[in-house]
Amino acid sequence: MKVVHVEHQGRRLVGLIDQQGQIHDASELLTGFTGTPYSDAWFARLGAMPVEVLPMIERPVRYLPCVQGVGKFIGIGLNYRDHALEAGLPLPRQPIVFGKWTSSLSGAYDPIRLPEGSMHTDWEVELGVVIGKAGHNIPQETALEHVAGYCVVNDITERRWQGLDGGQWALSKGADSFGPIGPWLVSRDEIADPNALALWLEVDGIRYQNGHTSQMIFPVAELIAYLSRFMTLKPGDVIATGTPAGVGMGHKPPVYLRPGQHVRLSVEGLGIQEHLVD
Numbered sequence: 001m002k003v004v005h006v007e008h009q010g011r012r013l014v015g016l017i018d019q020q021g022q023i024h025d026a027s028e029l030l031t032g033f034t035g036t037p038y039s040d041a042w043f044a045r046l047g048a049m050p051v052e053v054l055p056m057i058e059r060p061v062r063y064l065p066c067v068q069g070v071g072k073f074i075g076i077g078l079n080y081r082d083h084a085l086e087a088g089l090p091l092p093r094q095p096i097v098f099g100k101w102t103s104s105l106s107g108a109y110d111p112i113r114l115p116e117g118s119m120h121t122d123w124e125v126e127l128g129v130v131i132g133k134a135g136h137n138i139p140q141e142t143a144l145e146h147v148a149g150y151c152v153v154n155d156i157t158e159r160r161w162q163g164l165d166g167g168q169w170a171l172s173k174g175a176d177s178f179g180p181i182g183p184w185l186v187s188r189d190e191i192a193d194p195n196a197l198a199l200w201l202e203v204d205g206i207r208y209q210n211g212h213t214s215q216m217i218f219p220v221a222e223l224i225a226y227l228s229r230f231m232t233l234k235p236g237d238v239i240a241t242g243t244p245a246g247v248g249m250g251h252k253p254p255v256y257l258r259p260g261q262h263v264r265l266s267v268e269g270l271g272i273q274e275h276l277v278d
Helices: 040-046 081-086 140-146 159-164 220-230
Strands: 002-008 011-017 023-025 073-077 096-099 125-131 147-154 185-187 198-203 206-212 238-240 262-267 272-276
Touching: 125 198, 125 220, 125 262, 140 147, 140 220, 147 238, 147 262, 147 272, 220 238
Parallel strands: 073 238
Antiparallel strands: 002 011, 002 185, 011 023, 073 096, 125 147, 125 238, 147 185, 198 206, 198 262, 262 272
16 A cells, blocks of 8 residues: 655645555545544554545645654664775664654655755655554564554765864754655555665766665664664654665765755565755
């Protein structure tokens, strides 16, 4: 199941994507639903009718963040071997965890807004993991049962704020528009193995990142188990699981985003994001 949140003619709707890529309005299916969003019961409610019989939502629409009401937006740093090497840093012995402000969330086709004075804003295509079942001290063996689904994340980062100028990760990754997620939330049953997915990113048609989630140092199940030792993971929490090599900072000389550029990125099976840099 591919779930979207869209804005259409001033209304916010929950939609489902059919096999032809058309959006169908599933909002009425959730009328009166008092359970937990992104839980198995929530998906079951959305699956109560064949998607093809639901009313079509005519474009144009604005794709909102594919998860609404995000509680925690958790990032994982240096989780790909090739990215750690291009950054000139040793492989981490445990996951590097940071937070992204929820105010950084944006839609899959919204513009990337460069902060005033920014000259070092960078890209990071990532697999996003959305929690659907709460848990604390989750065993790794059952960790994927706590997943609602998966999405594309661009963990945008201002490198000078991050550390080139003595900065901080939370500030460098938390600016408005620095956390686009979507376009879809793809239910976990459609992704047999989250660590068997290709992912890529292009700027103005040039392919900078071309990676695979099998190269994660800490796979998805291990990340969920690890994080749940320190915090209760709750439905709607989003985990950005790290990026492969090819970020702008890793090039010689470095390459950073400029106004007017066009960014495209994707994770296999999870749709494509497209952004104009503003």
